[in-house]
Amino acid sequence: MRIKYFAYLRDVTRVAEEHYITTAATAGALLDELCRRYGPPFAKWVLKPDGSLSEIAIILVNGRDIRDGVWAETPIAPGDDICIFPPVAGG
Amino acid sequence: MNAWTGKVIRVNLTSGTITKEPLDMKAARAFIGARGLAAKMLFDEVDPNIDALSPENKLFFAAGPLTGTFAPNVGRYDVVCKSPLTGAIAASNSGGSFGPELKYAGYDMVIFEGKAPTPVYLWIKNDQVELRDASAIWGKEVPETTDMLRAETDEDAKVACIGPAGERLSLIASVMNEMGRAAGRSGVGAVMGSKNLKGIAVVGTGAVTVGNKEAFDLAAKDASAKIKAHPVGGAGLKAFGTDVLVNILNSVGSLPTRNFNDGYFPTADKTGGEALAANNLLRPRGCHSCIIECGRATKVTNPKFAGEGEGPEYESAWGFGADCGIDNLDAIIKANYLCNDLGLDTISTATTIACAMDLYENGIITLKDTGGIPLNFGNAEVMVEMVKLMGYRQGFGDKMADGSYRLADAYGHPEYSMSCKKQEMPAYDPRGVQGIGLHYATSNRGGCHVRGYTIAVEVLGNPVKMDQHTIDGKPELVITFQNLTAALDSTGACLFATFGIGGDELAALLSGATGIQYTTADFMEAGDRIWNLERMWNLTAGLSSNDDVLPERLLKEPIKSGASKGEVSRLNEMLPVYYTLRGWDGNGVPLPEKLQSLGLA
Numbered sequence: 001m002r003i004k005y006f007a008y009l010r011d012v013t014r015v016a017e018e019h020y021i022t023t024a025a026t027a028g029a030l031l032d033e034l035c036r037r038y039g040p041p042f043a044k045w046v047l048k049p050d051g052s053l054s055e056i057a058i059i060l061v062n063g064r065d066i067r068d069g070v071w072a073e074t075p076i077a078p079g080d081d082i083c084i085f086p087p088v089a090g091g
Numbered sequence: 092m093n094a095w096t097g098k099v100i101r102v103n104l105t106s107g108t109i110t111k112e113p114l115d116m117k118a119a120r121a122f123i124g125a126r127g128l129a130a131k132m133l134f135d136e137v138d139p140n141i142d143a144l145s146p147e148n149k150l151f152f153a154a155g156p157l158t159g160t161f162a163p164n165v166g167r168y169d170v171v172c173k174s175p176l177t178g179a180i181a182a183s184n185s186g187g188s189f190g191p192e193l194k195y196a197g198y199d200m201v202i203f204e205g206k207a208p209t210p211v212y213l214w215i216k217n218d219q220v221e222l223r224d225a226s227a228i229w230g231k232e233v234p235e236t237t238d239m240l241r242a243e244t245d246e247d248a249k250v251a252c253i254g255p256a257g258e259r260l261s262l263i264a265s266v267m268n269e270m271g272r273a274a275g276r277s278g279v280g281a282v283m284g285s286k287n288l289k290g291i292a293v294v295g296t297g298a299v300t301v302g303n304k305e306a307f308d309l310a311a312k313d314a315s316a317k318i319k320a321h322p323v324g325g326a327g328l329k330a331f332g333t334d335v336l337v338n339i340l341n342s343v344g345s346l347p348t349r350n351f352n353d354g355y356f357p358t359a360d361k362t363g364g365e366a367l368a369a370n371n372l373l374r375p376r377g378c379h380s381c382i383i384e385c386g387r388a389t390k391v392t393n394p395k396f397a398g399e400g401e402g403p404e405y406e407s408a409w410g411f412g413a414d415c416g417i418d419n420l421d422a423i424i425k426a427n428y429l430c431n432d433l434g435l436d437t438i439s440t441a442t443t444i445a446c447a448m449d450l451y452e453n454g455i456i457t458l459k460d461t462g463g464i465p466l467n468f469g470n471a472e473v474m475v476e477m478v479k480l481m482g483y484r485q486g487f488g489d490k491m492a493d494g495s496y497r498l499a500d501a502y503g504h505p506e507y508s509m510s511c512k513k514q515e516m517p518a519y520d521p522r523g524v525q526g527i528g529l530h531y532a533t534s535n536r537g538g539c540h541v542r543g544y545t546i547a548v549e550v551l552g553n554p555v556k557m558d559q560h561t562i563d564g565k566p567e568l569v570i571t572f573q574n575l576t577a578a579l580d581s582t583g584a585c586l587f588a589t590f591g592i593g594g595d596e597l598a599a600l601l602s603g604a605t606g607i608q609y610t611t612a613d614f615m616e617a618g619d620r621i622w623n624l625e626r627m628w629n630l631t632a633g634l635s636s637n638d639d640v641l642p643e644r645l646l647k648e649p650i651k652s653g654a655s656k657g658e659v660s661r662l663n664e665m666l667p668v669y670y671t672l673r674g675w676d677g678n679g680v681p682l683p684e685k686l687q688s689l690g691l692a
């Protein structure tokens with residue numbers, strides 16, 4: 001799958017996007033894996049202090065926001081495009 | 092008097108007389124200030140059927156009761172008049188320090204009537220208010236105008252003025268204050284130009300008092316803490332500015348591309364807030380009392396587009412970027428600087444260029460029309476050049492200086508104008524984000540995002556998330572945002588404060604500042620009242636439900652690529668529900684009982 005990182009997350013991952021191979025079957029499991037891989041500087045933007053997924057981080061699977069469906073339980077597959085944004089906004 | 096200063100300056104430019112009046116406190120209580128109160132006064136004083144560029148139009152520079160207090164993010168004021176672009180009511184909101192300075196000088200608003208026989212500017216220093224000759228300044232761009240007015244008055248003066256675009260009555264001209272802050276939309280700069288009014292310089296040494304100091308202190312501390320604790324208000328906007336939205340909207344397939352021919356721009360990342368922060372950002376910049384600092388002080392070193400100034404924010408980066416098929420950030424920033432200097436609205440300028448490119452690519456206009464300029468999508472040099480030509484109404488720029496609707500209509504194809512009520516739509520594709528389309532169509536000032544920013548919920552999930560692609564619950568969402576924003580704008584607070592606080596906190600701030608108790612329900616009702624008053628003014632001006640529409644392209648041509656591929660706007664399903672929920676009849680006219688309940692009957 002292809003994962004794209006944005007805003008602060010790029011400072012941590014040092015890449016804007018990467019091809020990534022995982023056994024994770026859901027978006028939540030993938031995020032846990034990425035948080036372990038990139039550590040607290042990454043995790044602080046996508047997890048709440050209690051370790052659960054932030055409600056205001058924007059995580060897209062093939063352009064669809066996982067919060068519109070089953071959120072952390074959203075199934076993921078090898079060919080997917082994943083976008084991960086920390087909580088940011090504008091207007 | 093607390094929060095409001097209780098005083099209004101009225102300037103008759105025709106006769107040169109200046110009077111000071113007490114503020115109508117009953118109206119202030121019901122319509123709050125700034126946008127709401129000026130709309131109420133426009134409603135009472137100006138026939139909606141006048142020509143917007145005639146001396147009969149009036150121009151209000153209005154601060155709100157919170158403007159200039161020490162609450163967080165309350166540096167805003169509104170410029171209100173009849174819009175020459177839309178024919179509807181215009182209220183363009185700007186930040187910086189001009190609004191607070193007006194309050195410190197002792198005034199809630201300045202009203203301009205008539206037309207000066209020769210160019211003038213208004214100089215306000217506390218009690219002393221005078222009209223001065225501006226003949227030597229007329230013709231100058233915004234930075235030079237600002238410097239000259241400061242040199243003639245006071246080096247600390249806060250200056251609002253027009254540039255060459257406003258002087259030339261461009262229907263998309265802005266009013267600029269402190270050089271880089273814009274009351275951008277709806278052509279308010281042209282109204283200023285039509286009155287031969289070049290600028291206002293103000294110095295105030297007073298203060299804004301509050302009615303209940305203890306309650307206000309508490310409310311201000313609470314609001315500050317909530318904004319600071321919020322990931323967006325506290326850090327996100329400062330680091331990346333609003334331009335961080337480019338990648339978000341592109342990723343969800345709703346970044347209007349090449350004049351809304353698509354909703355996805357493959358190289359958009361080159362124009363986003365991340366690229367801006369990495370390559371061009373000098374430092375973040377904030378308005379008066381701002382603890383967010385979304386403003387961008389930037390620099391371009393590329394000799395072709397070199398310069399230093401403010402911007403771009405998201406809308407400008409998108410307009411001169413994806414909407415023109417351009418991914419050259421240096422060129423985008425340069426175009427933004429030029430708009431600031433010439434006094435042009437960035438959204439309408441950019442999207443008018445995108446419209447011209449669309450007309451050109453489809454053979455509706457040719458090199459013969461453009462004076463030999465190839466207006467292809469993606470041509471960054473030409474895009475920058477067109478901004479200059481528009482600001483000075485030179486060559487083909489003259490035809491483009493009145494916005495995309497007049498341009499496309501002149502060539503028999505108004506459907507190429509991506510506008511609502513003849514005002515260009517901003518940077519969210521209504522085919523991919525359903526609620527914002529309903530807002531564009533019903534916004535009282537035409538295509539505009541900031542009066543009903545449903546993107547916060549539909550895309551950002553802030554404070555809650557709704558699916559951007561569905562229409563369920565969207566009419567309710569649009570109405571809530573429209574009412575909240577009408578009330579918020581009227582206080583003098585910045586919309587971005589809502590990334591942290593909402594109606595409860597704003598009502599508490601307003602109560603503490605004024606000493607008058609506003610519940611959250613009172614606050615939201617004031618927003619509803621203001622929205623309905625603006626609607627009534629527009630209906631009398633001749634607008635109707637026929638104007639609550641989106642361009643055909645968005646209703647019939649699906650997005651071609653990206654995550655929202657295949658989608659069209661479902662406006663026509665949402666609109667009747669919206670009317671009913673608003674308490675309006677099937678033609679979008681407020682019912683008598685609705686008006687009665689809001690005290691507007």
Ligand code: SF4
Binds near residue numbers: 186585586
């Ligand atoms: S958030 Fe931006 S627009 Fe709002 S007050 Fe601060 S700098 Fe001004």
